[in-house]
Amino acid sequence: MTDHVLVTEQAAYPTHPVAPVQQVLAAIHDPVRFEIVRRLYNAGTPLQCGALYDGINKSTATHHFKILREAGITERLVLDGLTYQKLRREEVDAAIPGLLDSVIRTANRQVGAN
Secondary structure (H helix, E strand, C coil), X not given: CXXXXXXXXXXXXXXXXXXXXXXXXXXXXXXHHHHHHHHHHHHCCCEEHHHXXXXXXXXXXXXXXXXXXXXXXXXXXXXXXXXXXXXXXHHHHHHCCCHHHHHHHHHHHHHXXX
16 A cells, blocks of 8 residues: 655645635635535545536636635645645634634535525
């Protein structure tokens, strides 16, 4: 069995500090980005990029990942040459306590009600 090591692409994609609340809210206001964050939150682990969106092309998804990364909400990771997105849940919660828990739990209840 081989051990996998997550390698952060710090040089190409530095980890941004969590942005002010207005920028974070603007980043998750978009329905596609909100769904990306919801899927990452629910998974509780980094996910491959392709598992995070439906119905958009790769270049559009890349744009959405960039917005989330620049707001400090997500981080790009590489594992065995595959690209993953990681929700920076602890960092966002430290900067804006309760935001992700509140909005994602509410969204999950609404999705479950449909």
